[in-house]
Amino acid sequence: MDYPKVPQEINNIVGDNVKLLAQLFPSAVKDGQVDLEALKEELGQFKEVDKEKYELTWAGKQGAKKKAQEDVYNRTLNYIEADSKNPETTENLYIEGDNLEVLKLLRQNYYGAIKMIYIDPPYNTGNDFVYNDNFAMGSKESDIAEGTRDDEGNPLQRNQQSSNRYHANWLSMMYPRLKxxxxxxxxxxxxxxxIDDNELENLKKVCNEVFGEENYAATFIWTKTSTPPALAYKCRKNVEYVLAYEKNWSPTKYFGSLLDNGDAPLLNTGNPIKKLCFPKGSVHFNYIKNGIIEAGDKEKAKLECDIIVVDGINNNDFELSGQFKWGQETLKSEIESGTYFLVKTDKFSIVTGKYFCMFFGK
Known part of the structure; x- marks a missing residue:
């Protein structure tokens, strides 16, 4: 006699009910968990609250704050001479290791000393790995518990969308590193x-908390690919984002060509005629690689002396007269802060750009 086979998959009754609640009351289900107070409010049951405030919170936030303050013990940075190239002149450092541990070690000697940082964290796409910061766990224990490590041996855990702490895990990873x-x-x-669409909003909120909303500088949009996948679920995405925050608000302009392929004109019609001296190595030329540009009137400005161009850059100081928006002191200050100048054609419509560098990534 044939008996009906027992199905191999066990129904997740609780999980199915949570999904149904999420369909009816999205605000009552947060990161896969039911917020009973929010559910009561959806049903018209409110209670008076003495103190309400706008804030970003998630399960594990206090632990993330504590993690940012904890010191690193029994760890040190070792100088490896064999892997270094011209360290006396370059003063560059290349460091491998768990990024949170390394950041904390750097903080001991480089507190308030870094001009610019670039990070490229996991995007939390639903199948990403995020760093597990339980340093007290032995390597064998961690391998067993988490199942995998990154290329440098750092313990990772897969952060799937089905997790009840999908966004919380990612925020808990990001907070101490940003701090x-x-x-x-x-x-x-x-x-x-x-970052991309998956955590753009949460990243901006947590950065507002860490750096201060007033120190938000910009959100750059850059084209990741000109041929987005045709099998995309909702739309064919071809852009990602770069968020910029200053430690303290400044009037610095962020229009560098390496970030958004943009530039800004240095000549504006209506400005009084000024004569500026451009130092050697400050101007790039698109229309000439090597040679001499003779002095004389150009369409947009007047060149007061010849320019010697080597590898597309001026190899001597030269003076240019035109309707410049800056004076000589501003020009000098901008060059010191990373501004360069670009002449695209022989019309001499000179524009400005910014140099950027990177500090660390994934």
Whole structure:
């Protein structure tokens, strides 16, 4: 006699009910967990609250705050001479290790000393790995508990959308790293963070808390690909984002060509005629690689002396007269802060751009 087979899959009654609640009352289900107070409010049951405030919170936030303040013990940074190239002149450092531990070690000697930081964290796409910061766990224990490590041996855990702490896990990972990164920045320092749609809103909220909403500088949009996947579920996405925050608000302009392919004109019609001296190495030329540009009237400005161009850059100081928006002191200050100048054609419509560098990534 044939008996009906017992199904191998066991129904997740509770999970199914939570999904039904989420369909009816989205605000009552947060990160896969039912907020009973929010559910009561959806049903018209409210209770008076003495103190309400606008804030970002998640399960595990206090632990993330504590993690940012904890010191790193029994760890040190070792100089490896064999892997270094011209360290006496470059003064560059390349460091491998768990990024949170390394950041904390750097904080001991480089507190408030870093001009610019760039990070490229996991985007939390639903199948990403996030860092597990339980440093007390032995390597064998961690391998067993988490099942995998990154290329540098750092313990990781898969953060799936089915997790009840999908967004919370990601925020708990990001908060201490952002907090320590802020400690490393100079007073006029800036941080750039890559991200996509999955956590753009949460990243901005947690950065507002760590750096201050008033220190938000910009959200850059950059084209990731010109051929987005045709099998995309909702729409074919071809852009990602870079958030910029300053440690303290400054009048710095962020229009560097490396970030948004933009530039700004230095000549504006209506400004009084000024004569500016451009130092050697400050101007890039698109229309000439090597040669001499003779002095004389150009369409947009007057060149007061010849320019020697080597590898597309001026190899001597030269003077240019035109309707410039800056004076000589502003020009000098801008060059010191990373501004360069670009002449695209022989019309001499000179524009400005910004140099950017990177500090650390994934």
């Amino acid at each position: 320590v990164a802020k400690d490393l920045l100079m007073d006029d320092g800036v941080i750039f963070i890559s």
